[in-house]
Amino acid sequence: MSGAHPRPTFISVILALALSAASPALARPLSTIETDGILRVGLTGDYAPFSLRDARGNIAGADVTMARALADALGVKLLIVPTTWKTLQADLQAGRYDIAMGGVSVTPDRAAIGDFSVPVMRDGKRPIVRCADKDRYISVEDIDKPNVHVVVNPGGTNERFAKAHFTHAALTEHPDNRTIFQEVAEGRADVMVTDGAEVDYQSRLHPGVLCPAAVPDAFDHAAKAYWMSKDQPLKDAVDKWLTDCLKDGCYEAALKQAAETKTE
Incomplete structure (x- = not known):
């Protein structure tokens, strides 16, 4: 049976699917982001006060403010990429965006796929x-x-x-x-x-x-952080910016501004 290929067993199929589900995100490294001049941020636009899209398509919220600040810190332009909670993981793995913001909770399965920044807050x-x-x-x-x-x-x-x-x-x-x-x-x-x-x-x-x-x-109780493709220079840059920003009270200010903007 030298030319025959063994049929996959049920267990091997399940294992292959599991490995596929946990595969790391398709990384666009920081060097490429800087060369392209664009940071792509995934936001669901349905989770106030972090991000909320109105009937006219405008998006606002604390993490929209933070996304603009991060892009400025990296010296690039911001491109907001619409995503959903159902497709958040698949979109990151496919490289549709570089970093997800907007109230993402830190979980072990997400950490296996992409890097998390230092936490922005703890909630429950x-x-x-x-x-x-x-x-x-x-x-x-x-x-x-x-x-x-x-x-x-x-x-x-x-x-x-x-x-x-x-x-x-x-x-x-x-x-x-x-x-x-x-x-x-x-x-x-x-x-x-x-x-x-x-x-x-x-x-x-x-x-x-x-x-x-x-x-x-x-x-x-769980931490909330920014979830990005696995690229150590990108994580280092985000963490440095965010650590300094949090010390200056930027996130509290962004949340306060979002709370005062009653958009439905």
Whole structure:
């Protein structure tokens, strides 16, 4: 059987898929970014206060401000590349952008594919509810009941958390993170669990309607950072800029500016 090729086994196929899923991002090194004169930043545009695209297509938010500052620091122009939470990993692996910004949580599977910058903040999952219910849903156990309707946006850590912890609640996916909070505000859902920065932002955006649930602490804790293709000079340059910037309070200033800009 010298000329025959053995048929792949089920295990070998699964292993190949797993290795493909974890393959490092297609790196565009810092030298190429500088030569081209363009930094490509991936933003979902649906996650306030980090990035939010309005009906006219304009995008704003704390990490839009930070992306401009990073491009300036590198001496290049900024190109914002639209992405989604579902395609965030595939787009980085395909080299569609150089760095993802906009509230990306640090996770082990993401770290296997691309480099993370030094953290910009730490946050955690908290519930946002109608204000009348702010003392009702204060634990995972309070939410994970068959008569509780939880709404979640697909593709990111919110979906992972909801599917892992709310196995008894009625869980519904809502595809547009820009309008998902209306599901709670208008009574079609009871709870949305997302990162605290978004909970606080949406509560300010809908005063007297949506409130942070009175939880004693976030349900989990994770760092947020900028996620980039694996190129050590690029990571070093981003980390140096970001470390100096954070010392100067740039990120807090960008978040404050975003919080004062109520864009839907």
